[in-house]
Amino acid sequence: MAAALILEIMTRGRGQPQYRRVRQFPYRIGRGYDNDLILPDDTVSAHHVQLERDVDGALRVRNLSHENGTRLGHRKLGYVPELLAAPASLQLGHTQIRVLTPDVAVAPARRPQAVPGSLALVERLPFALALLTLLFIMEVMFALLHQVEPQPLKTVLLNKAPELLAPLFTAVVTGFISRLLLHRWRFGLQLTIACVSFIFGQLTIELLQRVSYYYSSNEIASVLNVVLAATLFTGLFAWQLRAFSTLTRKRSVITAIAIAWPLLALFGVQSIVREPDFRSQPPLHLQLHVQDVRQQPTLTLDAFLATSRSELTEQMAAEQAESSTN
Amino acid sequence: MRGITSRLLPLAVRSLIVCCAFLATVGNADELAQQLYAAHKDAVYRIEVISPGTDKKSSLGTGFVIAREDLLASNFHVVANAVHEPERYRLEWESVSGERGPLSVVAVDVIHDLALLKADKPLGRPHVSTTLPQKGTALYAMGHPLGLDLAIVPGSANGLLEKALYDKIHFSGNINPGMSGGPALDAQGRVVGINVATAGEAVGFLVPAHFLDALVQRASEREFAVADDLQKRITEQLTANQDQLMADFFAKPWPTQQVGQFTVPGEISHRLDCWGETEPATEKKPYLEIATNCSGQDDVYLSERQRAGSVAYQYFWLESDRLSPRAFYREFQQRHNSFFQSDADETDVGNFACSVKFVEVSGQSFKANVCARPYKRYAGLTDFMVLMAMTGHDRQALLFTLDLSSVTLDNGMKLLQQFLENFQWQPR
DSSP: OOOOEEEEEEETTOOSOEEEEEOSSSEEEESSTTSSEEOOOTTSOSSOEEEEEOTTSOEEEEEOOOSSOEEETTEEOOSSOEEOOSSEEEEETTEEEEEEOTTOOOOOOOOSSOSOGGGGGGGSHHHHHHHHHHHHHHHHHHHHHHOSSOOOHHHHHHHHGGGGHHHHHHHHHHHHHHHHHHSOOOHHHHHHHHHHHHHHHHHHHHHHHHHHHHHTOHHHHHHHHHHHHHHHHHHHHHHHHHHHSOOOHHHHHHHHHHHHHHHHHHHHHHHHHTOOSOOSSOOOOOOOOSSOOOSSOEEOHHHHHHHHHHHHHHHHHHHHHHHHHO | OOOOBOOOOOOOOOOHHHHHHHHHTHHHHHHHHHHHHHHHGGGEEEEEEEETTTTEEEEEEEEEEBSSTTEEEEOHHHHHHHHHOTTTOEEEEEOTTSOEEEEEEEEEETTTTEEEEEESSOOSOOBOBOOOOOTTOEEEEEEOGGGOSOEEEEEEEEEEOSSOSSOOEEEESOOOTTOTTOEEEOTTSOEEEEEEEEOSTTOEEEEEHHHHHHHHHHHHHTTTOOOSOHHHHHHHHHHHHHHHHHHHHHHSOOOEEEETTEEEEOOSSTTEEEEEEEEOOOSSSOSEEEEEEEEESOOEEOSSSOEESOEEEEEEEEEOSSSOHHHHHHHHHHHOOOOOOOOOOTTTBOOOEEEEEEEEETTEEEEEEEEEEEBSSSTTOEEEEEEEEEESOSSEEEEEEEEEEEEOHHHHHHHHHHHHHTOEEOOO
16 A cells, blocks of 8 residues: 555644655554654653554554653544544654544645735835835935035035945845844845834824824824834834744734734833833923924913913912822 | 022122222221120020931021010921921021020911021020111121031121022021021121021022011011921911012003014013023024023022022023025924923822813914912912913924912913003014
């Protein structure tokens, strides 16, 4: 009879599985050197388990030792040999053996790049370099807009050039991780991710400043800050995870949320816990913006004095009530 | 050892003439000082604030017999700890000969930093007070400098300070911490003032004796009974003081000054001191900065951490014709901040409450942070601060801050209103 069984042997902590073809029965597995399959696992007995074929062709598995026992599927194997129907899984100590037949279908081959075809562009190095240029132009533009002491363009460009190193360095580090995990550098993709992170970071800061001025409130600004930071971070982290693995989009987003949000929540809790009871300086709202776009109306002097006074009275009374209940 | 170091700026003017006049009468002065010391040494005492845990002194000053044989006058700041935390601190006197005894507080005047203390036995002949003599009159300050033995320090009276919210005599002589609460005597041995503060070498300050007379008068109406409601009285004094300050400020129409394109209130009281500085635009710094500030040069001592009765306001103008609006606003925002000068902690005050509003002042819109925090021991009083920034101009900016300590919210808002009503935009 042709080879009827394949064993997929996976030892804890050994990475890739090994495969054995079973050509004759009985087939004995254990740590001893007289076995058909010798397992270098010290939680496995010298003679641990035996695969047998009945006269009528049925496969059975027989426990030879009860030191650490054997599991067939989710059940513990007893003294009576049990019927084995491939595919099945056996657990011997730290070793997991899947019993397969050659006709078990395998999953279709995955594309090594986990990006849909339409976005394949982001993996190209020229695209990444274009983004890097865009980032640089943004930096230079901000520098020119904010410069107090007028400088020639050449000086500004030279001053800003070292900032190109940040995304490049990030891409090298993530690329190296990718090399370890996937055996590929994928520098184009990594540089794209790094550049997008930096560009979105800049834009988020700009947006936050405007929003903070718009609402004239430190509380709203900090809530928005957390929401935006969480979204942006999760998105980028999911993308990076996907670039490091063969996860689907959904799985990578879920993994990113599962890792990032508890951490963010922890930071949130910490900021609440560490909030001092007493601050010696007032919580001023210091944001100013050249575009005077805001939610609050401009009050007349009388209305301003009246509302400020009533707000202060109210706030101080509220705090007094709170501190007296504590 | 303690004694407040006044926040007064060093007064740089030194009078050589006074110095030479001293040389001429040196023999005379020597003898006089010896006589005064001999006559008064038994009526001037070291005052120690004892912390019961260690039974050691935690701070000290000087006191002298006044009005009655068992009454000592001193500074409030010498005994402040015992007033605020009578369960933690007690007071003791110690004579030149080393005798000791307990003291209790009869009355205080926080505004002028005075305290009246009672001993359990007669301590000597009471001093008599007198009015402020002419400038140049020789005075002799007695006390325990740095807690050393009783010393007598010659100097001279130089009139009342002009730039002070709370009247003080300028004494040209060395007053050191530990001498606080001691008497400054004239040649006849009468008390002209009470040593209270120093501002560096040979610049000292005395509380005029008439404030002590008034305090003695008030205490005599209660037959010098030991007070058990001092905090309440301090509240009354602080409240009355800030009402008085406001009344002073509102008494006269305010002079104006020009800050950039705004006309704003200038020196609203002659007791305030104003400073200013203009930095024109240069090649490296393409914006014009004008800063002026006015402030009370002294304040009221409440505790080691807390001062009351301070007043300060400042204007800052920023203008540029070359900066991009974004760059200009970056510079503007960097300067848009204000810190409240105080070491008060949560036992003294509550947290600041702030209100952020936009207001139109003389046709220009301002972003205004108005903040206040309540005093915990002195009901009704607050620390009050305002930070306002002009908005809506690309290359011109005005900042205005107003800081007041120990005012009622009403008075703070009233003063703010008066300020803003006197703002006037000058179109070019």
